[in-house]
Amino acid sequence: MPKLPSRVHRRRPRTAVLAALATALVGGFLAWPAAHRADAAPAAFAHPGVTVSKSQLDFARTKVNAGAQPWKGAYDQMMASTYASLTRTAKPRATVECGSYSNPNYGCTDEREDAIAAYTDALAWYITRDERYAKKSIELMDAWSAVIKDHTNSNAPLQTGWAGSSWPKAAEIIKYTYTGTWANSGRFATMLRDVYLPEIINGSNSNGNWELSMMEAAVGISVFLEDKTSYDKAMAKFRTRTAAYIYLASDGAVPKTVPSQNLDTTAKIVSYWQGQSTFVTGLTQETCRDFTHTGYGVSAISHIAETSRIQGADLYGTDVGERLRQALGFQAKYQLGETVPSWLCGGALNRGLGPVTEVGYNALHNRLGIAMTNTQKLTEQNRPAGSNNLFVAWETLTHGDNPS
Secondary structure: OOOOOOOOOOOOOHHHHHHHHOOOEEOOEEOOOHHHOOOOOOOOOOOOEEOEEHHHHHHHHHHHHOOOOOHHHHHHHHHHOHHHOOOOOOOOOOEEEEOHHHOOEEOHHHHHHHHHHHHHHHHHHHHHOOHHHHHHHHHHHHHHHOOOOEEEOOOHHHHHHHHHHHHHHHHHHHHHHOOOOOOOHHHHHHHHHHHHHHHHOOOOOOOHHHHHHHHHHHHHHHHHHOOHHHHHHHHHHHHHHHHHHEOOHHHOOOOOOOHHHOOOOHHHHHHHOOOOOOOOOOOEOOOOOOHHHHHHHHHHHHHHHHHHHHOOOOHHHOHHHHHHHHHHHHHHHHHOOOOOOOOOHHHOOOOOOOOOOHHHHHHHHHHOOOOOHHHHHHHHHOOOOOEOOOOOEOHHHHHOOOOO
């Protein structure tokens, strides 16, 4: 897939903004200037604050230390993985080159997995208080920040989004909870700012999971950098893309679209939705492609919503939460084996949702008290949820039935 040109963003004059307020609805919310949006950057960022908070980490640590399930089993699974190995050697590259479906794959797998390992080690440090894990996490982050300069080829934006989703999760835990020193934390921040953020911040017009993963990385990086401008820009793109990724009957006869994609006819929309012409609540733009890519999109939505909640703006009570709830339930039903009707994807689905339900299920069912029978069954059946080896890792440990 060819790399798409970045969009140019210019601030509109105040008069244009005021005029737009009268009519514009973008992704289910009025297009207020960033300072007035409910999902705008906080006055002060909370740390650690990317996907998992200190109170969530404390809850998980207490449960693991008590030997309680499913957290102890999830912890044991994590610690038995290669990601937690204290003998791991980082494999950084100056240029990571990733083609379509990672062909060619020059450093793509190495980068993603080193980033997940850094996050895994950060979690292991927090739960065990064994300094070796904090130092290993730092070693992996330092190795990459000393070397990497660019991502190239057609999958560069997605690769940057995947790796860039894990790095700030690791960095947040280490910077704000490790009692030792991290001398090169500034260099790591520069890497995120100069190598990762420019590749992802302008979004993508590819399949929706691309832009959602890219915005997950952009939001997480913005929290670590305390970059309010980038946070607001990423969050606005996230809201628009989420509304265009998961269909609700209230959207009308056809799904919402991202304006830059010029999907201005029903035929274009149907084509973009993998040939699906019957739209029902909970269907996603990639359901008829396969559940694996759908899982990437749904997971990124839940991660951004969770980060936003930690930063003081709870999106679960907005259309974001409703779309996430419906998408989880719809996909879970068929993942569990329900017969596929003939009107849905020609009567055949490519299942394989992945370990992506814990964060959304915990937020919507456990915190908000919403019944989610199919999602609950699938979540509990898949515990402990491991890693998809791209950007999702250990969410039964961090978010399973976690009230914090």
